[in-house]
Amino acid sequence: MNFPASTLESLEEYVSTGQLFADLSRRVAYRTESATSEGRVALDAYLTEVLIPDLSALGCETELFRGWEGGANSFLIGTRIESEDVPTVLCYGHADVVPGQDGEWDEGRSPWVLEADGDRWYGRGTADNKGQHLINLVALRILLETNGRLGFNLKFLFECGEEIGSPSLAEFASANKDKLAADVFIASDGPRLSADTPTIFLGSRGGITFELDVNLRSGSYHSGNWGGLLRNPGTTLAAAIGTLVDGNGRILLPDLLPANVPESVRTALSEIVIPHTPGDPDIDVDWADTSLTPAEKLYGWNTLEVLALGSGDVRAPISAIPGSARAVLQLRFVAGTPTDGMEDAVQAHLDDRGFGMVRVRKTTFFPASRLDPANPWVEWASRSIHSTTGIQPTVLPNIGGSLPNNVFEDILGLPTLWIPHSYPGCQQHAPNEHMLTSIARQGLHIACGLFHDLGHTSADIELPLAATTA
Incomplete structure (x- = not known):
């Protein structure tokens, strides 16, 4: 003592x-x-x-x-x-x-x-x-x-x-x-x-929240009469998100990542095991960057999460192509991640891949x-x-x-x-x-x-x- x-x-x-x-x-x-x-x-x-x-x-x-x-x-x-x-x-x-x-x-x-x-x-x-x-x-x-x-x-x-x-x-x-x-x-x-x-x-870690909006038309149109003729905003938005983060949680856009995990950080995290207490969900070991340990994923790297995603009314769907879709994404990022101009970088990335109809807006930021x-x-x-x-x-x-x-x-x-x-x-x-x-x-x-x-x-x-x- x-x-x-x-x-x-x-x-x-x-x-x-x-x-x-x-x-x-x-x-x-x-x-x-x-x-x-x-x-x-x-x-x-x-x-x-x-x-x-x-x-x-x-x-x-x-x-x-x-x-x-x-x-x-x-x-x-x-x-x-x-x-x-x-x-x-x-x-x-x-x-x-x-x-x-x-x-x-x-x-x-x-x-x-x-x-x-x-x-x-x-x-x-x-x-x-x-x-x-x-x-x-x-x-x-x-x-x-x-x-x-x-x-x-x-x-x-x-x-x-x-x-x-x-x-x-x-x-x-x-x-x-x-x-x-x-x-x-x-x-x-x-x-x-x-x-x-x-x-x-x-x-x-810091955080940046983005809204991704696809506003294609003012109303919905019958999926039988118009399917195959009208762009579907839900399909478009899902595909656009898939160019930012893949189906296994790996970030695909380098602008959303830090350059590396500093050696002093890697050393500090080298023996840390994420605890599991009753009621906690099981960790998905194959999720996100599998070259990193769970501790490095949580404390030393960035994650891009889809917080909300919607098009039409999922609780009462109708046979119609919606006119719009919206998603809210959040990047949790570590120190060393360049954040200046990130909103523009995401928009330019989507534009370059043919998703110019998806508009990006940064809503919140904390360093x-x-x-x-x-x-x-x-x-x-x-x-x-x-x-x-x-x-x-x-x-x-x-x-x-x-x-x-x-x-x-x-x-x-x-x-x-x-x-x-x-x-x-x-x-x-x-x-x-x-x-x-x-x-x-x-x-x-x-x-x-x-x-x-x-x-x-x-x-x-x-x-x-x-x-x-x-």
């Missing part, structure tokens, strides 16, 4: 006395749905009634930016400066949740009432993200109470719009670089590789980013977690999903370490979202170990420290 016994005793007492359950229960009760006007009112209350007191208890000065620049996102910064000669960490969390989906939870549970069932604590936000940022706040508070100091400078950023795409987060970070300057970024969101595997991930697994901060965090838990953590170059990692890596220039306190089966974004108390307990230990070691960095490992405390 890499922190004092008194800290460990405080951690265990916090969980065993029910204080963790009580604190999380209070947070879950705030209906902080960023997609609703009522939720935005609750978000403001959560910031002022919960998070500002949490940060103040850490000796932080707080600055609240409500509806920054008239937009849909609010931000809260907490800052504790101990010395110009110690490292500075930037932590992050999001106060908002997805819609509660009231009435859809098992056994009549309310998404806004924390309910325990064995190792599972059910409630909206338990995994995403209230439970996770609570663990980090508690670890910081207990360290401060037992040691009297942190040994590093702390900056904590909360936003209120992660679940709606983090609007204005990039612009806010750009406008407040001095306030957010740090040496390293440490945050908790997303899932571990598996429930029993402490995990560090270093970024996230990819990741820290190089060879960065010294990764080794530092791995050693800390191993020292605390006795388990060698899994290092993922990035998760398969998305987080606003690029804001912290690309805009603020920080090495980014994500240490999740959840697991793939947590059902975030769905009814029955839950936290595992076993992971929460271990997460408190991991967070305390990391922050304790950060306060003793100079004695442990030489790291690049470039922040100012302005």
